Amino acid sequence: MNEQLRLTIDDREITAQANQTILEVARENEIPIPTLCFLEGLSGAGSCRLCLVEVRGVPRFLSSCVTRVSEGMNVTTDSPKLASYRRMILELLLAERNHICAFCVSSGNCELQDLAQELGVTHVNYPYRFPSYDVDASHERFVYDPNRCVMCTRCARACGEVEGAHTWDVMGRGVHSFMITDLNQAWGDSSTCTSCGKCVQACPTGALAEKGRSTGEMKRSAGFLSKLSSMRNCGR
């Protein structure tokens, strides 16, 4: 039995278990915190930084998806400064690759698009990089367009943690980091990919999609990942 503790989130006194993250507790109590790299059923990565929160007494913002709660913690999930940081993060993501909704398979079902609308990103104040990455359409059923990737690594975690294949991983560093299959081989040539499609369901944008889908037709459902994850953990 986990130890019970008390904390405050947005001036509300809340009881939580010691092994929970701030994000989990906030969501249980219907306190919204925006996320992008977080996906129920997968480990936390803390890479997108959209779920940043302020914790009294801590001089920097913390990612709520990977920060555990502690006794007496006082958390603020929304403030003008947090909002401006979150908008800045989204603007940087939008400027980094080519996120053009007009003909994207995920338009209307895209977490990046939803976040931009929710958080009021009307303009991007950074110069666009306009990278020109090749689309990998070598897989029989799926297509990978790195131009639409936000490097959330949800595909890699779904593949490694739930499917156990670990086909996806990250290559390179910083702005040059890149999702690859196997040892940077064409996806269609991967010897580890089981073609299960969990990565496609986990992708928040149009980077991974089923082939042949037209604009706005890629509808995802990643809810099954948390169920599969719990089943796997029960067996251990």
Next chain:
Amino acid sequence: MSKTITIDPVTRIEGHSKITIHLNDEGEVEDARFHVTQFRGFEKFTEGRPFYEMPSITARICGICPVSHLLASAKACDELLAVRIPPAAERLRRVLHMGQTIQSHALSFFHLSAPDILLGMDADPARRHILGLAESHPEIARDGVWLRMFGQQIIEWLAGKRVHPAWAVPGGVSSPLTADARDRILEMIPRGFDIAQRAIDLFRSAIDQFQKEIDVFANFPTHFLSLTTREGGLELYDGNLRVTDPQRRVVADQLDPSCYDEHIGEAVEPWTYLKMPYYKPLGYPGGIYRVGPLARLNNADRCGTPRADEALEDFRKLANGAVLSSFHYHYARLVEIVFALEQVEKLLNDPDSLNPRVRADAGPNRQEGIGVAEAPRGTLIHHYRINDEGLITWANLIIATGHNNLAMNRGIVQTAKAFVNGSRLTEGSLNRVEAVIRCYDPCLSCSTHALGQMALRIQLLDTRGRVIDEKCRD
């Protein structure tokens, strides 16, 4: 001393252009050029994209006729899939296409050109527009706005949104038509017929006042190119290519649209971003031809629907052979509106229009696909090549306005010679030179697949290329 007059930008057209009029030492018009000053590069940046994205990408070429690009592209993609789309899908695509033809023709006639026709070529430019028309002829302006709304409404009820819908997809369409939407469209058709008939009556009553314009607005012999049905009837969505001569004699018929490059060449001139297509058997620039409503009516033996055939009969009386004056593009547009309304009525009254089977599923089965349709402004060709994985390796788009480029250029020379004298530009002469371009309802954003601002400039240049007079509109 010879001079050049420049009209920059050209107004009430879709896109950005300028016109230069070159005068000789005696101050007479020697030559004139229509410069398209925008460039976009869709053929290049679509390389590497999955082919099934092409309908949505190329639809963004234009905000007026996205449906034409969507359909020509979807047809090219059908070829790549190597499938025959379900009959209901073709039926619905045709309805969508007719919706767009109605809205685009209504825009061209009522919003862009009716101010010239009803208020006069020499009217004050501050009032010579749709709002001026709404003041002086409120009923006509209202008719135009309603008719365009109706066309757009058809598109929205079928495809989900009015501009840039993504509903036509490789293999068919993404969703079937609902009975409710069908009924709503059918209810509105009678008012559409009334408006179209009023517009035809109005145009016919105005013809006499524009005899000089009719005589010199790109009124010269050219060939005409368009799709026709297998029986030679008017066709806007599918069919084969037909070429006729100025006497309306068929010189080539039932040409497979996928062999377009055997018949059409594309020349490039250094002073414009718009290529100059020509009919190959006659060479360049002798192979000048026109496309669009005028060409379609000259080429078709019949419309195939009763009201439009009646209107076509009157249209034929304008000339012995082909109707050659580009001024009559306006008239042809009105006849086509009637045809489009009848087509929508006929297509939707068939119970198959509600058939839920509207999409064929397949992967890429061919490496080359060509889709041809008659956009409101003329024959539109999308031609793609893909690799084994379905990624575009090469694309070529030939757009209606491009086909008319040679004819537009020759048209402004003819009009400038008739209306421009000496080195001074009058408002009326300037507007007539623009109006000849407006006859073609050119869409420059489409034809260069380009980016940029909109409008027209006219420059008067001397023999050394120095600008001696200039009029500019934005």
